[in-house]
Amino acid sequence: MHLIWIILIGFLAGLVARMLTPERGPSGFFLTAGLGIVGSLAATFLGQALGWYRPGQSAGFVGAVLGAVILLALYHLATRR
Structure with a gap:
């Protein structure tokens, strides 16, 4: 259910x-x-690795949005002409 x-x-x-x-x-x-899901997963697992969240605790909506925005910015940097 957590996933x-x-x-x-x-x-x-x-x-x-x-x-x-x-x-x-x-x-x-x-x-x-897909961008949002990967951002959410990245924010959750990175936050757990850094000790911001306990195991089994998700990043929440704000963390997921920040993760997705960072991934979108990286996408723009990678595909810049």
């Missing part, structure tokens, strides 16, 4: 991160959802 919660928060975080970033990036439902 399902992370995925759900990540999907919503991907939508918010997409609205917050001004540049054109990956578009489409699946890419936006």
Whole structure:
């Protein structure tokens, strides 16, 4: 159930991160959802590794949005012409 919660928060975080970033990036439902889910997972596991969260505790919505925004910024840096 914990992983399902992370995925759900990540999907919503991907939508918010997409609205917050001004540049054109990956578009489409699946890419936006994937970006948010990966951002949520990265924020959760990085936060647990740094001791910010206990094992089994997720990053939450704000952490997931920050993770997704960082991933979107890295995407823009990698695909810059």
